[in-house]
Amino acid sequence: MPAAHAGETGAALLQQRCVACHDLQGPAPTTLTQLFARKAPDLFYAGNKYQTAWVAAWLQQPKRIRPAGMLYLDHIKPGVKRDMVDSSTLKPHMALNNDDANKVAHALALLKPYNDRIKAVSHDPSISPGPLGEMLFDKIYGCMACHQIEPDFGGLSAPEIFTAGKRLQAAYMLSYIRSPQAWDAKTWMPNKHVSSPNDQKLVNYIIELSKENFDE
Numbered sequence: 001m002p003a004a005h006a007g008e009t010g011a012a013l014l015q016q017r018c019v020a021c022h023d024l025q026g027p028a029p030t031t032l033t034q035l036f037a038r039k040a041p042d043l044f045y046a047g048n049k050y051q052t053a054w055v056a057a058w059l060q061q062p063k064r065i066r067p068a069g070m071l072y073l074d075h076i077k078p079g080v081k082r083d084m085v086d087s088s089t090l091k092p093h094m095a096l097n098n099d100d101a102n103k104v105a106h107a108l109a110l111l112k113p114y115n116d117r118i119k120a121v122s123h124d125p126s127i128s129p130g131p132l133g134e135m136l137f138d139k140i141y142g143c144m145a146c147h148q149i150e151p152d153f154g155g156l157s158a159p160e161i162f163t164a165g166k167r168l169q170a171a172y173m174l175s176y177i178r179s180p181q182a183w184d185a186k187t188w189m190p191n192k193h194v195s196s197p198n199d200q201k202l203v204n205y206i207i208e209l210s211k212e213n214f215d216e
């Protein structure tokens with residue numbers, strides 16, 4: 001499309017180009033019917049969740065985050081040794097130009113209905129996961145059954161975790177790990193009842209992973 005929408009505000013762009021797939025109003029699905037109808041991640045609390053610089057950059061060059069899309073079962077074919085992602089059924093995300101991407105990212109950053117949840121946690125970057133980080137994530141809490149810790153290594157049913165430290169705010173990750181259902185009542189992520197400071201170590205492990213620049 002030519003620059004027909006030049007001069008639009010970020011909020012207007014969201015309404016025109018994003019609401020067909022993304023929920024910008026809330027609340028998150030509370031029934032399975034609503035869950036299965038969800039086409040894309042909820043964005044109505046984007047300002048409490050994402051790093052704005054990441055949003056602006058990703059929208060210009062989107063790369064897949066959920067290896068099997070929003071609904072794992074829709075995009076899986078049985079493999080010989082394990083199930084495989086049928087990527088022919090996954091469509092690439094639309095890309096925006098620099099100007100629109102920045103406008104939209106700033107409009108999304110204003111959507112902060114859950115400041116109270118974020119204020120209720122205190123991320124401590126000084127608690128090093130040390131060599132235990134991967135063991136906590138993989139063996140002790142079984143997070144890797146669903147999340148990849150590097151490309152093609154880990155589960156396929158949830159967002160890749162090796163870019164999450166760039167994508168997400170640390171306090172959001174801490175709050176979500178403590179209680180996934182408080183954020184998304186029907187999410188498949190189980191509450192693993194991670195005790196402190198292991199919750200902080202997991203968040204700091206995820207942040208360390210993202211520094212390895214697997215996505216570049």
Ligand code: HEC
Pocket residue numbers: 013014017018019020021022039040041055059063064065066067069070093094096104
């Ligand atoms: C045709 C449906 C569709 C449209 C239209 C669409 N998106 Fe998306 N969007 C998706 C899907 C599906 C994902 C998940 C992609 C993945 O996991 O790889 C996604 C992911 C995202 C993400 C990453 C968030 C996350 O947690 O993974 C952002 C940010 C985003 N979209 C913003 C937008 C914006 C802004 C617009 C409008 C300019 C838009 N999208 C239009 C389907 C859509």
Ligand code: HEC
Pocket residue numbers: 041066070137141142143144145146147157158159164167168173176177187188189190192194202
């Ligand atoms: C049964 C599968 C499963 C397990 C096990 C699991 N998760 Fe998740 N996780 C999910 C799903 C599903 C989502 C949200 C999906 C979405 O946004 O599309 C999620 C989301 C997340 C997010 C936010 C990611 C994002 O990009 O929005 C983080 C951080 C996270 N999980 C960390 C963990 C940690 C740490 C553990 C172990 C304590 C864990 N997960 C165990 C399925 C799982």
